[in-house]
Each structure stands twice: as structure tokens, then as C-alpha cells.
Amino acid sequence: xxxxxxxxxxxxxxxxxxxxxxxxxxxxxxxxxxxxxxxxxxxxxxxxxxxxxxxxxxxxxxxxxxxxxxxxxxxxxxxxxxxxxxxxxxxxxxxxxxxxxxxxxxxxxxxxxxxxxxxxxxxxxxxxxxxxxxxxxxxxxxxxxxxxxxxxxxxxxxxxxxxxxxxxxxxxxxxxxxxxxxxxxxxxxxxxxxxxxxxxxxxxxxxxxxxxxxxxxxxxxxxxxxxxxxxxxxxxxxxxxxxxxxxxxxxxxxxxxxxxxxxxxxxxxxxxxxxxxxxxxxxxxxxxxxxxxxxxxxxxxxxxxxxxxxxxxxxxxxxxxxxxxxxxxxxxxxxxxxxxxxxxxxxxxxxxxxxxxxxxxxxxxxxxxxxxxxxxxxxxxxxxxxxxxxxxxxxxxxxxxxxxxxxxxxxxxxxxxxxxxxxxxxxxxxxxxxxxxxxxxxxxxxxxxxxxxx
Ligand SMILES: Cc1cc2nc3c(=O)[nH]c(=O)nc-3n(C[C@H](O)[C@H](O)[C@H](O)COP(=O)(O)OP(=O)(O)OC[C@H]3O[C@@H](n4cnc5c(N)ncnc54)[C@H](O)[C@@H]3O)c2cc1C
Numbered sequence: 001x002x003x004x005x006x007x008x009x010x011x012x013x014x015x016x017x018x019x020x021x022x023x024x025x026x027x028x029x030x031x032x033x034x035x036x037x038x039x040x041x042x043x044x045x046x047x048x049x050x051x052x053x054x055x056x057x058x059x060x061x062x063x064x065x066x067x068x069x070x071x072x073x074x075x076x077x078x079x080x081x082x083x084x085x086x087x088x089x090x091x092x093x094x095x096x097x098x099x100x101x102x103x104x105x106x107x108x109x110x111x112x113x114x115x116x117x118x119x120x121x122x123x124x125x126x127x128x129x130x131x132x133x134x135x136x137x138x139x140x141x142x143x144x145x146x147x148x149x150x151x152x153x154x155x156x157x158x159x160x161x162x163x164x165x166x167x168x169x170x171x172x173x174x175x176x177x178x179x180x181x182x183x184x185x186x187x188x189x190x191x192x193x194x195x196x197x198x199x200x201x202x203x204x205x206x207x208x209x210x211x212x213x214x215x216x217x218x219x220x221x222x223x224x225x226x227x228x229x230x231x232x233x234x235x236x237x238x239x240x241x242x243x244x245x246x247x248x249x250x251x252x253x254x255x256x257x258x259x260x261x262x263x264x265x266x267x268x269x270x271x272x273x274x275x276x277x278x279x280x281x282x283x284x285x286x287x288x289x290x291x292x293x294x295x296x297x298x299x300x301x302x303x304x305x306x307x308x309x310x311x312x313x314x315x316x317x318x319x320x321x322x323x324x325x326x327x328x329x330x331x332x333x334x335x336x337x338x339x340x341x342x343x344x345x346x347x348x349x350x351x352x353x354x355x356x357x358x359x360x361x362x363x364x365x366x367x368x369x370x371x372x373x374x375x376x377x378x379x380x381x382x383x384x385x386x387x388x389x390x391x392x393x394x395x396x397x398x399x400x401x402x403x404x405x406x407x408x409x410x411x412x413x414x415x416x417x418x419x420x421x422x423x424x425x426x427x428x429x430x431x432x433x434x435x436x437x438x439x440x441x442x443x444x445x446x447x448x449x450x451x452x453x454x
Pocket of ligand 1: 011013035037045046057120122152153204377420422434435
């Protein structure tokens, strides 16, 4: 069968694209989703069952429909959850909301286009004359489609350490992918944990350890030791960006104006949020060299100020630091070796340059998502070899145009081939969270719907 659209992937980007396609495509259309995760729509972010794992964006900005901002808040109310537009719901509930929204769309009497979910991994892809693309799946089947939306996410970053510097016998103590939460049940109540990375993934894992009954010490090590900042408490409002600044196209002017406003008492968090609608434009105005400079020097600071945590989550984490349960170190990992008392972790302290070490029973890689171009995905690597896609200049993901159409080896948009989500960061930068991805998913669905009408 030749589908009108194939969506490849099974996380938020895929379910958002599917929901918008179901809304916009005529009943005669057909959509196939191929994803290797049976929990369609949940992806890494929303499959957690821990209530302590909260959204880091207020509920009022998490609707899958940009033009119905309170859709998720209404869903929370209907399901008797605490619901306010500026509250931070649980991520597990958000996963349920997405599934509900898809089910509602499929029940819609007016226009249920055909929808098939194929649980499989797409392993390679070839162009098939004028009729579109053919994917080969790891279950031996083939999937043919006129239009394709790639929603593959980005890979998990590896430990920042050459494998040769990891001693024999310690590998079984290293948790390379903490998103497989089964590792928590292996940890003894008082065991010593060392976490690499000090961002959102680390905070999640610390809270999950506590819920699981862990009471031992947790050392956190990252290059800068920077921690995600907290959102302002619900209900606190701050002035918007000065109108002149909001028009600015120059990063230095913007930063100077930003500091000026903060000195005059504006809450930096409100100003940061005020940047959101203009971030994509600002990024696109930068030269490639300026973008590279931002990634080198600004990324770590951007991440902790931009991707903030719920105030409740911040206060739980702060309490653990005050009690001495969690300690945070800034330094560069040098080696992990087998020691008499567990694994010995050595690092060079950032400020002093001293070489230090400590022992741990478990070493957990929380360095988060990796923006590694196409390296994380065998499918994308194969598509690159075929000339169907190209990596963007900074190696963040795929080259796409302003309409999210994927650029092939000839730098031209590939007919009917789109990408949604963080893979398109080279073009949009601010495209990792729901408020941005939902807009992109809707636009791509709209473009496909228009092409099918022609
Ligand atoms: C822990 C966490 C918490 C977050 N919290 C928030 C939040 O509170 N608010 C917010 O707005 N954003 C949040 N985000 C950011 C954002 O919402 C997510 O990153 C978003 O879910 C990304 O979805 P995705 O579909 O692009 O990628 P992913 O979720 O990574 O999904 C990609 C999927 O594609 C599948 N796949 C890959 N290759 C293939 C293949 N070849 N064939 C078939 N399937 C394949 C993968 O298995 C995976 O299931 C969070 C992110 C994380 C990681």
C-alpha cells in the first residue's frame, strides 16, 4: 500500500504531527506511523510514572493545539488533577493527555483519515521514482509513502570519557542510559552515587532515587557545575521586554538591554520568556560563525536559564543539597577505575586545576541529549549516504528550509520529506520543547494537506 504520509518516530514530535495531520487531512487520506516504542507519543520525556517528574513548562503552554492554549489545563480539570495554567503538571499525565487527544481525533466522526501504527524501527530508506519513499523496517516489512515526516529525536550523549579510561570491571557499575528506569531497583539504600551532568536529567534521576528509597550520598560532577534555575513561583508576573529590545536584531544590544532591565528590577525569568517568540528569528539572523560562538560560550548558560525547573522541584533539590545529601562539583572527568571501595572516579577541579578523586558504587550518565547531527541514527546515516538528507553546518541535526522541508545532498528541498523536532535545531534553534514543536508539527501537517489537495 502507498500511504499519503508516513511519520517516522514515536515521541512527542510524531504524535503532534499525527494529531495535526488527522485534523487537516481529508477522510480519504492514509497515515502510517512507524515507531519502535509501543508507548506512542510518550518518548523519553513523558513515559515516566514518577509523580515527582514534573513538566518544566507551565500547563497553560503545553496544549498540543497552539490556538487552544488551555486544552491541556481543561484536560487536567476533567481528570481531577490540580490544574492551573501556571502550574507544573506531572509528565506522566502529559503523556496520557497526548494519547487521549490522539484517540479523540480518531473517534472524530467527521474526518478519521486511515491511521496505522506499525511497531518497528525503520532501518533504511530509498527513493522510489516519483511516488515517494520506501522504508525498510526491522520486522522485514516495507513502508511506502508519498510524504514523510522524520520525528526521530536526538540521541543520548555518551559519557565524556574515552572508553580506554574506564577500568576493567567497572562497566557493570555504569548506568549509560538512565532513562531505562529499571536501574533504580538495583541500587542499595545507602550506596554512593556519582552522577555526570548537572542538568534536567540529573535532577530527574536524583528525585527518582529518593522516591525509590535511596538515602545514600549523591555526588554530581559536570564541567561547570551549573544547575538549572527555578521558574518564578506561580502568579508572579514581571514586565515584558522593552518594545525597542523586542525589535532588536543584535545579540550584544539585546544582552545589554536585558541587563539594564534586570538592574531596574525586572525579573530575568520574565524577560527570558519574553525572548521566546523572537529566538528563532534571532538565531536565523546570526552568521554561522556567531552561532558557533554562541554554542561554544553561551550554550551551558542558555540551558540553565532557559530550561528551568518547577519551583516545587527546585525546593526539593535545594533541601537535598542543604542536608549534604547531594554535592555538586565543577570539573573534568579523567578516569573511572576499579578501586578497593567501589569505582574510583578521578577528575580535574575546574577552578583550582587540582586532580581529585572519590569512590562511588554507581556511576550514572546524565549528560542528557546529544545534538550530534546524524551520528546517533543508523537510518539518518544511511539516508545521508543516499543523498536524501544532509547534516546542518554545525552538526546539530538535519538541514531543513524555513518550511521544515529536508534538504538533500544537492541542498534542494526533497519533495515530500519533512523533519520535526530538535533534529531541525540548525534552522530554528529553539525547537526542543512542546510550545515550539507543536507549531512546527501543525505547519508541516498544513503543508502536506495543501500538497494532497493539489
Ligand atoms: C526528560 C525530559 C523532559 C522534558 N520535559 C519537557 C517539558 O516539561 N515541557 C516541554 O515543553 N518539553 C519538555 N521536554 C522536551 C521535549 O518535549 C521533548 O524532548 C520531546 O518530547 C521531543 O520529542 P521527539 O519526538 O522529537 O523525540 P523523542 O522523544 O526522542 O522521540 C523520538 C522517538 O523516535 C523513535 N525512533 C528513533 N529512530 C527511529 C527509527 N529509525 N524508527 C522508528 N522509530 C525511531 C525513538 O525510539 C523515540 O521513541 C523534555 C525532554 C526530556 C528528555
